[in-house]
Amino acid sequence: MKTPKYNKILLKISGEAIGGKEGKGIDAETLAKISDKILEVTKMGVKVAIVVGGGNFWRGRQGKGMDRTTSDHMGMLATVINSLALQDALESRGIETRVQTAIEMRQIAEPYIRRKALRHLEKGRAVIFACGTGNPYFSTDTTAALRAAEIDAQVILLAKKVDGVYDSDPVLNPDAQKYESLKYIDVLNRGLGVMDSTATSLCMDNNIPLIVFGLDEPDNIVKVVLGEKIGTIVNE
Numbered sequence: 146m147k148t149p150k151y152n153k154i155l156l157k158i159s160g161e162a163i164g165g166k167e168g169k170g171i172d173a174e175t176l177a178k179i180s181d182k183i184l185e186v187t188k189m190g191v192k193v194a195i196v197v198g199g200g201n202f203w204r205g206r207q208g209k210g211m212d213r214t215t216s217d218h219m220g221m222l223a224t225v226i227n228s229l230a231l232q233d234a235l236e237s238r239g240i241e242t243r244v245q246t247a248i249e250m251r252q253i254a255e256p257y258i259r260r261k262a263l264r265h266l267e268k269g270r271a272v273i274f275a276c277g278t279g280n281p282y283f284s285t286d287t288t289a290a291l292r293a294a295e296i297d298a299q300v301i302l303l304a305k306k307v308d309g310v311y312d313s314d315p316v317l318n319p320d321a322q323k324y325e326s327l328k329y330i331d332v333l334n335r336g337l338g339v340m341d342s343t344a345t346s347l348c349m350d351n352n353i354p355l356i357v358f359g360l361d362e363p364d365n366i367v368k369v370v371l372g373e374k375i376g377t378i379v380n381e
Contacts, residue, residue, distance in 0.1 A: 150372030153192040155293035156302045162360040164201035178363040180234040192266040195273045196289040199223025217281035228275035241270040247279030286344035294351045301355045308359030309377035327379045355379040
């Protein structure tokens with residue numbers, strides 16, 4: 146069996162990635178491929194915590210003319226839909242999984258309790274954190290940084306539709322240059338769209354490495370855990 150570089154990870158999956166090529170709703174084939182790779186990682190003995198975005202259903206900034214807090218709460222509920230779908234996919238593969246929500250909804254998931262999350266991870270269960278931080282004005286990127294710090298994750302794996310960090314939008318600019326590595330302060334100073342500034346600052350303050358890679362190839366999850374150099378690494 147291959148030896149992983151990281152023993153405890155926080156995997157951040159964007160909602161658009163779960164939505165497949167269209168980036169909307171839940172693409173069953175994409176979800177299955179992601180779950181297969183998470184299974185492969187857990188078989189290596191890696192403790193896996195996951196934060197899923199909700200952009201395939203709703204983003205807070207979509208609510209034009211709507212109260213921002215209300216719009217953000219709608220986005221939090223979108224993350225619950227994705228989390229439950231991912232939980233179902235993982236458990237169908239034999240991975241014991243718990244969803245913990247920052248907003249209580251006990252009938253369908255546990256409330257977020259740090260000590261319980263750590264206990265689940267110790268027992269080899271995958272833990273999915275839903276509802277963001279439970280507060281408006283904070284993104285799921287910030288949630289990923291916060292939860293990673295709370296559970297002492299060694300690294301944040303940021304799985305996106307783009308295969309790394311570029312100096313400009315590669316979709317709009319075919320000549321955009323990809324970075325192999327960056328410092329947190331460079332991300333902040335250059336305004337690069339890796340994570341929002343709050344999340345980046347939180348990673349910098351707690352010295353949590355961040356690896357940004359594309360989820361178009363789900364096998365990238367395994368490659369990153371094994372230490373292969375793909376995507377862009379952000380650290381000190």
